[in-house]
Structure formats: structure tokens, C-alpha cells
Amino acid sequence: MSFPDLVEAHGLDRIGLRGRLTANQPVGPVTWFRVGGPAQLLFQPADTEDLALFLRHLPAGVPVLPIGLGSNLLVRDGGLPGVVIRLGAKGFGGVAVEGETRIRVGAAVPDKRVAEAAAEAGLGGFAFYAGIPGGVGGALRMNAGAHGSETRDTMVELTAVTRAGEIVRLTREDMGYRYRHSEVAADTIFTEAVFEGTPSERETIRAEMAAVVEHREKAQPIREKTGGSTFKNPPENSAWKLVDAAGCRGLQIGGARMSDMHCNFMINTGEASAEDLERLGETVRARVLEASGIALEWEIKRLGLLPEGVEIAPFLGRNDKETAVHG
Ligand SMILES: Cc1cc2nc3c(=O)[nH]c(=O)nc-3n(C[C@H](O)[C@H](O)[C@H](O)COP(=O)(O)OP(=O)(O)OC[C@H]3O[C@@H](n4cnc5c(N)ncnc54)[C@H](O)[C@@H]3O)c2cc1C
Incomplete structure (x- = not known):
């Protein structure tokens, strides 16, 4: 398909952009799930001013969507209409310690690198980033967080x-x-x-980071094609407890499976389509709702269009559930 x-x-x-424009660029390969259709247009700006120039010229009706390292994204098979913005390390990869306690980082910097730079500077509060594979x-x-810490705890201000x-x-x-949410326009x-x-103490921070990494290795399928936690924890x-109690650990539709290791992680076992993954997610939501009364x-983030003729209703009904099997 192409847009x-x-x-x-x-x-x-013809507006003097310094960044790169690519029409009908596949996006799946840069996401952890490795599925999904193309972006109508991918723009990789040279820096913040270049991005601003581009957006000033782009007609207001054209949708715009930023993506990062694709570790929390399910791009649908019908692709992403409009413009996808991806920030590269060249213009957005800076890391600088400011004064005694602050650290300024570009939006393309991997979280892991923030944890390392903060440890190097003797700044605590960032060890949890050692285990988050995004930027x-x-x-x-996403207000990303883990082990009792969240992005909002240390974030002071940002440029947008x-x-x-x-x-x-x-x-x-x-x-x-x-x-796992910000109200700012998408x-x-x-x-x-x-931040x-x-x-x-540097040694204390490094020990914390090592513990975070060790925990991940043991508890999460981090070498699989996954998107991390599929569903938010209800209050x-x-x-994962609700998914497990509803009998969905190891549930599979096509090439999409609820991980046996961590049953709130969906994985692409190899040949999954975005449709398989989304259908599996909605099937799990239906089963959890039935078993516990809780709507996960x-x-x-599911983004883009379903292919023509495909529909995936929220909380799939009984007939759809019959396509799911335990392998
Ligand atoms: C193995 C694994 C483990 C994970 N563990 C955790 C965890 O412990 N805690 C946790 O919180 N998450 C976890 N995640 C999910 C994911 O890593 C985080 O949500 C992460 O913050 C997403 O960052 P990303 O760069 O990959 O963003 P993407 O997945 O590319 O995008 C996520 C969202 O951020 C938006 N976005 C991206 N870049 C920008 C930008 N520059 N400006 C504005 N919006 C932007 C996108 O539009 C999208 O809505 C895990 C994922 C995996 C695969």
C-alpha cells in the first residue's frame, strides 16, 4: 500500500528544510513489535528550529505524530496517514550536566544513557531508566516509570x-x-x-542500576518483539494478575501471544501482524472483564489505520474469542 x-x-x-523527508517510509522496522504499515511522510528534522519551520508550513489539517524508539507502539497494518516525526541523535542527542543537580538531555537520548550520565555525575533519581528501552x-x-519512580518526579521543564x-x-x-499519561496534545x-x-554516591546509584537490569532479565521477555506492559495497572x-486469573497467560492469536514469562507482555512470535496483536489484546480485555468485572x-499506543475491511471492536465478542488458542 502507499499514500x-x-x-x-x-x-x-521548497521551504529550506535541512532535515530529511521520506515518503511512504515503513515504520514497523523501528518499533519493537516489528509490525505495521508505512508513514505517509517521515520527517527527521535537523534541529528544533527546522522542526518548527516544517510545522509552520504544513497545512493544519495534516495529522502529525512523533515517535521515539518505538518501544511502546503498535503501528497498525494500514499505516500512518500524515506526517511521522522522528528525532535523530544528531540534532536531539545532547546530554549536559548543569550546575550541581541538573541534567539537560535531548529527546532522542535513550533512557539508559540518561541513567548512565546521571550516575557519572553522582545524581540519584534516574536508576529506573536503566531498565526502560525507550528514549x-x-x-x-508516557510519564515512564518503574520501581516506584516516574519521569514526573525529576522532570523540571522541557522544550517543545x-x-x-x-x-x-x-x-x-x-x-x-x-x-503513564500526559495531557499535552499528542x-x-x-x-x-x-531534570x-x-x-x-556513584557506587550506590550503580548498584541500583545493576539491580534494575538484573530484575528485568529475570522477569521480562526483553529479548522478544514486544511493547512492554500491554495494559495499565488498574488502581x-x-x-498481569488479572490477565493470569482470566486464563490468558500463553494465549495466542496468529503470531501474537501473551508471554508465558510475563503475561502482561504481548509478543510477536515471528509472523504476527498488527491485527493479530490488537485482536489478542482486545480478546484479553474481554476475558478479564468477564472474569473480574475490570475493564483494562x-x-x-495503537496508532494508524486498520486495513480496509478489517474491524476490531473493543472487548471482542464470543465469536472472536474462538480464534484464540493456548499453544
Ligand atoms: C521490554 C520493555 C520493557 C518496558 N518497561 C517499561 C517500564 O518499566 N516502564 C515504563 O513506563 N515503560 C516501559 N516500557 C514501555 C516504553 O519503553 C516506554 O513507554 C517508553 O517511555 C517509550 O519510549 P519510546 O521512545 O520508545 O517511545 P515510542 O514508543 O516511540 O512512543 C511512545 C509515545 O510517546 C510519544 N512520543 C515519542 N517521542 C516523542 C517526542 N519527542 N515528543 C512527544 N511525544 C513523543 C509517541 O507519540 C507515543 O505516543 C517497556 C517497553 C519494553 C519493550
């Missing part, structure tokens, strides 16, 4: 570019943070952030 060319239609090659942009959007192409500064209060792109740590409950919410 009509946006570059030609809107003269985007700073995704962490800011709005859909209209305005460069703005946002503070933690502006972010409307909740558990087409606002974060380009850089400042505040707590002075701490006072654990999504997706944590994974």
Missing part, C-alpha cells in the same frame, strides 16, 4: 514544538501528568528536557 505524496502537494521541498521523548509523553510550529517551554505543572513534540536529581491492582486500559 499520496505530501511533499509535492504542499511544496515541502527521553517517549518517557516525557506545537503543531502550529511554535517553540514553547513547558514546566512539570503544564504536563498534566498521571500514571501532536506537540518534545525536543529537550531538564533535577539528588546528589548521591490497587496488577494488570491499553498502555501500548
Whole structure:
């Protein structure tokens, strides 16, 4: 499948951009699940000003979506209409310690690198990032967290570019943070952030980071094609316990399976389509609802279009459930 060319239609090659425009670019390969259709247009800006210039020229009706390292994304098989923005290490990969306690990082910096830089500077509060496979942009959007810490705990302010192409500064209060959620418009792109740590012994931080990594190795299928936790933990409950109690550990549809190791992780066993994965997720939600009365919410972001003629209703009905098997 391919989408009509946006570059030609809107003269985007004639406005002096320094970044890279690629029409009908496959996005699946940069996501952890390795599934999904192309982006109508991929833009990789050279820096924040280049991104702002692009967005000022792009007609308001064209959808815009930032992606990071793709560790929390399920891109649907019908692809992503509009523009996908991906920030590269060249313009957005800076890491700088400022003063005694602050660290400024570009949105393309992997979380793991933030943890390492903070440890090097003797700043505590970032060890949990050693176990999260995303980048700073995704962490800011998702309020990524683990082991009792979250992005909002240390984030002080960030730079962002709005859909209209305005460069703005946002503070933690502006972010409307909740558990794995920010209220900021989904087409606002974060380009850089400042975090505040707590002075701490380097050895203590490194030990914490090692414990985080060791825990992941034992408890999560981190070498699989996965998107991390599929569903958010409901208040006072654990999504994995509900999935397990509903009999969905190891449940499989096509090439999509609920991990046997950590049953709130969906995995692409090799040949899954995005449709298999989404259908499996909705089947699990239906079974959990039936077993416990609790409606799980997706944590994974499902983006883009279903292929023509395909429908996946939320909380799939009985007939759909019959396609699921335990392998
Ligand atoms: C094995 C595994 C373990 C995981 N463990 C955890 C965990 O312990 N805790 C946790 O919180 N998450 C976890 N995750 C999920 C994921 O790593 C986090 O949500 C991460 O923050 C996503 O970052 P990303 O760069 O991959 O973003 P993506 O997956 O690419 O995008 C996620 C969201 O962020 C938005 N986004 C990305 N970049 C930007 C930007 N520059 N500006 C604005 N919005 C942006 C996207 O539009 C999308 O809505 C895990 C995932 C995997 C695969």
C-alpha cells in the first residue's frame, strides 16, 4: 500500500528544510513489535528550529505524530496517514550536566544513557531508566516509570514544538501528568528536557542500576518483539494478575501471544501482524472483564489505520474469542 505524496502537494521541498523527508517510509522496522504499515511522510528534522519551520508550513489539517524508539507502539497494518516525526541523535542527542543537580538531555537520548550520565555525575533519581528501552521523548509523553519512580518526579521543564510550529517551554505543572499519561496534545513534540536529581554516591546509584537490569532479565521477555506492559495497572491492582486469573497467560492469536514469562507482555512470535496483536489484546480485555468485572486500559499506543475491511471492536465478542488458542 502507499499514500499520496505530501511533499509535492504542499511544496515541502521548497521551504529550506535541512532535515530529511521520506515518503511512504515503513515504520514497523523501528518499533519493537516489528509490525505495521508505512508513514505517509517521515520527517527527521535537523534541529528544533527546522522542526518548527516544517510545522509552520504544513497545512493544519495534516495529522502529525512523533515517535521515539518505538518501544511502546503498535503501528497498525494500514499505516500512518500524515506526517511521522522522528528525532535523530544528531540534532536531539545532547546530554549536559548543569550546575550541581541538573541534567539537560535531548529527546532522542535513550533512557539508559540518561541513567548512565546521571550516575557519572553522582545524581540519584534516574536508576529506573536503566531498565526502560525507550528514549527521553517517549518517557516525557508516557510519564515512564518503574520501581516506584516516574519521569514526573525529576522532570523540571522541557522544550517543545506545537503543531502550529511554535517553540514553547513547558514546566512539570503544564504536563498534566498521571500514571503513564500526559495531557499535552499528542501532536506537540518534545525536543529537550531538564531534570533535577539528588546528589548521591556513584557506587550506590550503580548498584541500583545493576539491580534494575538484573530484575528485568529475570522477569521480562526483553529479548522478544514486544511493547512492554500491554495494559495499565488498574488502581490497587496488577494488570498481569488479572490477565493470569482470566486464563490468558500463553494465549495466542496468529503470531501474537501473551508471554508465558510475563503475561502482561504481548509478543510477536515471528509472523504476527498488527491485527493479530490488537485482536489478542482486545480478546484479553474481554476475558478479564468477564472474569473480574475490570475493564483494562491499553498502555501500548495503537496508532494508524486498520486495513480496509478489517474491524476490531473493543472487548471482542464470543465469536472472536474462538480464534484464540493456548499453544
Ligand atoms: C521490554 C520493555 C520493557 C518496558 N518497561 C517499561 C517500564 O518499566 N516502564 C515504563 O513506563 N515503560 C516501559 N516500557 C514501555 C516504553 O519503553 C516506554 O513507554 C517508553 O517511555 C517509550 O519510549 P519510546 O521512545 O520508545 O517511545 P515510542 O514508543 O516511540 O512512543 C511512545 C509515545 O510517546 C510519544 N512520543 C515519542 N517521542 C516523542 C517526542 N519527542 N515528543 C512527544 N511525544 C513523543 C509517541 O507519540 C507515543 O505516543 C517497556 C517497553 C519494553 C519493550
